[in-house]
Amino acid sequence: MNHGSGGSLAGKLIRNIFVKRFGMDEPLTDSAVLKENGLLLAFTTDSYVVDPIFFPGGDIGKLAVCGTVNDLSVSGAMPKYISASFIIEEGFSFHDLALIADSMSSEAKNAGVRIVTGDTKVVEKGKCDKLFINTSGIGMMKSGFETISSAMDVKPGDKLIINGPIGNHAIAVLGARKELTFSSPVTSDCASLNHLINNVLEECSEIHFMRDLTRGGLATVLNELADMIFSGIIINESTVPVEEPVKGLCEILGFDPLCLANEGKVLFVVGNEGHQKVLDVLRSHPLGKYSEVIGEIVDNGRNMVILNTAIGGRRIIDMPSGMQLPRIC
């Protein structure tokens, strides 16, 4: 199960089994960038196996559209076309399937993408868990952002910005799974970020890197980034937004919010000069109202992620090796 976590074991599985055999390019990013007749396309795929399929703030269908839209967007592409492939357990209700298709259709409209091709398979009862959805997506690379996934322009002094509180998606799904009741409701942040990201790319300069904070959470993205740039990263815990009920449940269950999955959060790395403008643009959009600067890139000679804790200590944030919660997306 830990190999499906998005953490270091997942990375090992992917590198050891697939990357060499398929001749894929490193670093592994959210989308492949393909050049055809002078046109730069981004191409990405994700299978969604979230359990349960309905949760506060979304369902597997909405998630499947948002996830692929976001993978294209953080690659510097304008998402355009989505495929939708369904593996359905025998006996699954038509009513629920229609609800999920409705939610995909409405999220696609929101994001301004078209679902253009699809497939359905049905397997015997007990051979899959209700419904799995794969979405693949094609986007058009925005000119000037071809190398953004490589983080090659990131340098010491750059600021790290996220667009709001982390951990909601994981806790909302866990809550739905375990039928937990919260003092105040926790809703998944599941959202298509392409319009928000587009605003930033159009209006701001010095955007050096973007990545959505999905499986493996902020901790995974920060460690991957540190490895890519061979520099240190310092995060100030007191500035990382986490909603109270999420914080509370993490304390009770021993989860680290930094490792929890999100489905509507993106990390921007921005040059020091440009960061205030990015913050302003983000905060003026409904999906970025609670954006914060959470840390910066430092030249400490080691590709290490350091957390200045809220109580004045320091600790290393490691790549999560396994998973806190399985089947979160």
Place this chain on the structure above:
Amino acid sequence: MNHGSGGSLAGKLIRNIFVKRFGMDEPLTDSAVLKENGLLLAFTTDSYVVDPIFFPGGDIGKLAVCGTVNDLSVSGAMPKYISASFIIEEGFSFHDLALIADSMSSEAKNAGVRIVTGDTKVVEKGKCDKLFINTSGIGMMKSGFETISSAMDVKPGDKLIINGPIGNHAIAVLGARKELTFSSPVTSDCASLNHLINNVLEECSEIHFMRDLTRGGLATVLNELADMIFSGIIINESTVPVEEPVKGLCEILGFDPLCLANEGKVLFVVGNEGHQKVLDVLRSHPLGKYSEVIGEIVDNGRNMVILNTAIGGRRIIDMPSGMQLPRIC
């Protein structure tokens, strides 16, 4: 289970639940054709849930590459890029996963396509059946074949040609599933047809329609074609190639070879003038050695598929409503 068959119930499910909500274009073909900056792309997706995952002539990995390559090819596109997304059951062996990745890699090389992006998910033991794979694919439309999937040029007198014996894939998978022994081995026809199809498109004229004969078999494709062209189709049973052990097992089990799935067979509809050349080109390729003219388009005022049986009778070939064999691909 019948909704996953590729037959008429599958068609109803897709139309009733997905097509309207997603605003997809009819007729539903194997790939979407997308126009971007003057470039015509084909985009397709398929999830593979074949049981068992290893069978004579292939495995789920080879199937996943061939299937998507073929869907692009019959749409008149040159397949270029493939995505690969894995849903893996907890405890599935690394050894088998590596074998399957090897087989995908080698088939991609064969077909001349690149696997450029991927995803892995792991679900708990018992929540999926060993391994499901989704592949999506991007191809470049070959100029002059933009409307081939619509069958708009098909007319009475056109000949129907298939590139060899039908039913092998379904029977090979069934044999592996039930551990049947055959008098002579039945091997899946699983193959990437893009080079064969390319030869035909480059060297022949009057190619009016192509479709691969997968789930639902020849019977499904013929019925879909008859509906698209509002014309009749006559098939001569004695000319439809079926290998002896496949024929034998069909007689024993009551299967109709016309309804059995294939993974390396394509139907061409060719103008009467051009059909001999197509036959010659097909027969000169290893995957087309046993090509045959199996029938023709007729103007009988009804969109009906008629079989002239080998013993001199006539019967209507209906769209299979359900399935003969589940999880064949």
